[in-house]
Each structure stands twice: as structure tokens, then as C-alpha cells.
Amino acid sequence: MDLIALTDWLGESPVAALFGLATGLTFGVAAQRSRFCLRAATVSFARGRLDDKVAVWLLTFSTAVVWVQGAYLLGLINVPEARMMAVTGSWSGAIIGGLMFGVGMVLARGCSGRLLVLAATGNLRSVVSGLVFAVVAQMTMGGWLKPVRDKIAGLWITDGGRNLDLLAALHLPNWGGLAFGVATALLALEISRRNRIGASRLIFGAGVGFAVALGWVLTSALARISFDPMPIESATFTGPSANTLMFFLDRNAVLEFDIGLVPGVFIGAFLASLWAREFRFQGFEGEANMRRALTGAALMGFGGMLAGGCAIGAGVTGGSIFAGTAWAALTAFWIGGMITDFVVDQKGGAAVSRPA
Template sequence: MESSAQLVILAGLAIGLVYGAVGLLSGFCLMSSMRGFLAEGDGRLVRTYALAMAVAIAASQFLAASGTVDLGKSIYLQQAFSAPALFLGGLLFGYGMVLSNGCGSRALVLLGRGNLRSFVVVIVLAIAAQMTLKGLIAPARIALVQASQTTVSANSLPALLSAFGLGDAASRTLAAVVIATALALFAFAHAAFRRSPGQIAAGAIVGLLVTAGWYVTGFLGADDFNPVPVTSLTFIAPIADALQYAMLSTGLTLNFGIATVAGVFAGSLVTALATGRFQLEGYSSPRHMLRSAGGAALMGIAGVMAFGCSIGQGLTGLSTLALASSVAVAGILLGTSAGLRGALRVQPLKTAAEAGSPSAKATPQPSSRF
């Protein structure tokens, strides 16, 4: 293995370690954010996510503007993409996220804390994603994409602004500044969020981790003879690859995504043990397990269709200001909202202790705060 590839893997492991620790301590999760915002009246977590998005956009676009990283080499800025597949994938992913009570990255974090439900989610998600990438479901996915993809001249917001006569540098700066500022204002307009330094730190750190991923793969990994894919934090394909690597390591090669997955689990585990948060937890009923596994399968299939998850598209994809990512994220938000409110709302399951109580509440969500 070349030294640049080794450096990328070590850096991916370090990024994952930090993400795992921050995710455990802060409860960083899009689904939890939207549940608090839509159902519980607590808007702090959604502001944390918005701040992470603002930091990721501003810092990533700075790297691109300085010529340090070519974001155009990422999967998010392709000239041809299928908007229907991206939106449908995002929609189903968001709903599956509610069924499983969290996305793939959150499942890794909770697994490190001893949540055995998350073990089922991670395994089922990995299998379903691999089936969609290369297995039985792959032909149907490819046929859908080929039948509905279109080629666009402007694949990002800066490119769209350039089409109206703005220069490339001005278009990139204007788009990044406006969107990042709007997201930051949304975050800090909330008084409770301003009084939560831990949540502010979590949002800033996660946003910088996305940028670090771009720097590691796009700059440190830019070897003319052995280049690595330009990417950053994302969890659907990497979780699938990590499971395959665990089974067939002698025939496969470590990469940034696999190292990040391992780092997230390890970072959460070490943090949980160090802070006394480690506790084994399981399912309350067979129905609970079935719903969780079904949501994980839906996330694995849909995450591949959408080219990413709530982190892979919601933060990493949007940090490139790709129009395709906006389509996928719109689907994720709509699917999550449908699962949390309205006629398609996923009903909360009772715990074993609450099963006989007429006033039973939803199963408590294990989301610690700074």
C-alpha cells in the first residue's frame, strides 16, 4: 500500500473517532433533530444540524475556491443524474430512518454504546445496500437510473449562477456565503441553542469533519499513480463495504470509508466506556425488531438510490452545493416528516414495562447531550 493511501486510511480512522465521540455526547442525528423540531418542540438539535451544514458548506467551498480540492471529482457533481431516483431514494430513506429510529451513522454510534438493536440495523443495512450496489437489486436500480437520468449543463448552484453571467469565483462565493449565513442565522436565532455550548461545538466540529474528509481524500490522497476517490463523510456504501471487508479482507483493500466506519464505532465505544454511558440494550418485542430491521433494509436500498444518507447527502453532498444533492435531501426531509407526522406517521412502540399501561409513552430515545 502506498504511503498516501495509508495516510488517507489513518486520517479516515481519526475523523471517524472524533465523529463517534461527538455523536455520542451530543446526540447528533437528523432524525432526532426533526423529531424534536416537529413533535417535541425542542429545536436545539435541528439547529446543531443546521450549523454543521453551514460550516461544511463554508469551509468546503473555501477549499474548492483555493484550488486545494477539486470537488468536481466527487460523485455529487456529475453532469448526468436521475432526479426521480434521487428523490425517491431520499423519500424512502427518510421513512426508513424513522422506522429504525436513526440513520446508519447514528446506529454505529449507538452500537458503540452497547445498543444491540443498532447491531441489527447495521448488519441489515449493509446487506441491503450491497444487494442494491452489486447484487440482486442492482439491475432494477440501474434500469431505473438509465430510464430517468438527464444531462444538465449546470450541476451545482454556483454553476447555475454562472449561467446568468456571474464569474465562477463570484458565483461560488455568493452561493456559499448566502446559504451558510442563512443556516447560521437559523441556528443562532434560537435562544435555547445559544445557551447550549455543547451543541454549538458539536455542529461546528461535524461541519469541520466533513471538510477534513474532503481535504484528506482530495489533497492528501491526490496521487497521480494511486489516486483515491474524492469523498468525505458518508455511511451507506462504507457500511456495506466494511461488512464485506470483515468477511473477505484478504481479497479486498481498506479505504477511507471503511476506516471511517471503524473509527465511528471505536470512538463511540471508547467515549461510552470513559463516561459511564455504556449499557447493553435490546428489543422490547419481536414486532420492534421486525420494524427496525425493515427500516434498515429500506435505508440500505434507498440510500444507494439516493447516492447517500442524511450525512452523505445532507452534509457532504450539500457542502458541494450540488443540485442533485438538493433533490435527494428534499426527499429525505419529506420522508422523515411523513414518518413523524400525518397519516403515515410511524406509531411509537411500547416497552415491555409499558405494555399494560394506557398512558404509555414512546420508547425513550438514547440521545445524550453535551
């Protein structure tokens, strides 16, 4: 059955949700098996280590760039019309929100995407933190915190009513993004070799990047045949977490890519953890850890919505299409995370950060 026949049979919104489910399942399995986590990579780098966590993050990021830019050159992704690229970007939101998100992911011991994956493996700390994250994100998107977000985001915006295309701004050729991705992948593989990372983990790490490209390709294909305008998007967890929460609370909510994505990640990570016999229940270890995690989750909910995406949405998905504010947010994630690790966990004498 071709895509037109499928949309005629099911409708465009259910097909978008199915595409989100497929993207999420791929992401969930790959992220669980590779232990991909920006927060873990940030902490390692802050402590002067180029270890397996840094290698896996670099491999995921670089393979996302390679897959996405390769698909763009083949005409499979309409990057200029991607949702993140086609709207005005906020530099102030990316920087301030990115710093807040970076602080939050270290306090919560995992970025929003990692919390979702861990929740699927029985980590009850991540379940609670994820719910706080989703509620605060919803409040920031359309609730009491929206005026604060709008005011900060409006301080410094991109020109021309669109986000900045970094490749175009730097006058690089169309294949410049692909070349950058390949070079970064080679660096990731060299760090992986030095840390003797197994082939299985490398394949799954690259699979996270592939999931990002899969989302872009599927939504681009749907947008091309859709009667109504359909957003071209891929994996991100700030807005989708809030939308998924409201979908189960509002009887009038409609299906969309986001509604398939979040459950897809959860199901994929759950099945992967069962297959590897890694599913086990875990809870908070004391009131101080709970307070720290919930504070971090709240900071990520507001910061991620302000920044225009989370560690995945801006850091990998937006970075793979070279959206200017996404790269600004990614830089702020790293800076905020490293500073927080140094002040709270190293210099501050807090409990040593556990692996994500």
C-alpha cells in the same frame, strides 16, 4: 513527514484508509457528544418544534458548508472533481431513494450514521439494525437488488455526464456557498440560543461538520499527489458500510478511505461514550419494535444506495458541495421522515418516538 513521503512509505491505499480513520474518529466523537441526528430533527420539525435537535442539525449542516466552501475558495478542495460531482446524478434515484430512506430512518429510530454511533455506545438494537442496513446496501450495490436500483436510477438522470452544480446553475458567485453557510449558521445559533443549548454541545455539533470538511480536504490532498486516480470523497455510510462488511469477508479486498471511515466512527463514538460514562447495553423491547427497526434498516440500505448517499453522505457531505441530486435527496429525506412520523407515530398511535 510530508504526504508524499508518507505515501511512499505506506502506499496510497493505506494512507487513504488512515485518512478515513481520522475523519471517522473526528465524526464519531463529535456525533456522540452532540447527539446529532437527522431523524430526530425531522421528527421535531414535523411536530412543530424548533428545538435543540433541529438546532444541532442546522449547525452541523451549516458549519460543513462553511468549512467546505471556505476550503474550496482557498484551493484545498477540488470540488468539480469530487466523486459525487464528477459522475452522472440520478434525480429519480435521489427522490425515490430519499423518500425510502426518510421512511426507514423514522422506523429504525435513527439514520445509518446515528445507528453506527449508537451501536458503539452499547445499543444492541443499532448493532442488529446496522448489520441489516449494510447487507441490504451490499445487495443493492452489487447483488440481487442492483438491477432494480439501476432501473429506478435510470429513469431521470442529470445532463452532460456530470451532477448538477447548484451554485453554477443559479449563476451565483464562488463565495455564494460560503455566504449561504454563514447565514444558515446564524439561524442555527439563534435557535440554539432560544433553546439554551450549552457551548459544549454546539462545539461538538460544529465538529461533525468539520469532520465532513476534513474528509474532503484529506482526499483532495491525496488525489493531487497520487499516481493512480484517487476519489475525492468524505463521510457517508451507505457504500462504506457495505464495503467495510465485504472487507472482513473477502480476503482479496483492499484498503481504501471507506475501510478506515466506518471503524473510525465506531471507535470515536465508543471512546466518547466511555469518557462521558454513557456506555450501556440496550436491547429490543418486544417483537414489534424489532420488526419495525429491521424494516426501517432495510429501507435505508436500499434507499440510501439508490439516493446516492445517506443522511450524512447526501444530506451533509453532498449538500456541502452543492451537488444537485444531494439536495434533492436531502429534501426527500425530510419529506419521507415527516410523513412517516405523522402517519405511524402520531396519527397511527404507535409508541411515541424515543430520542435518538
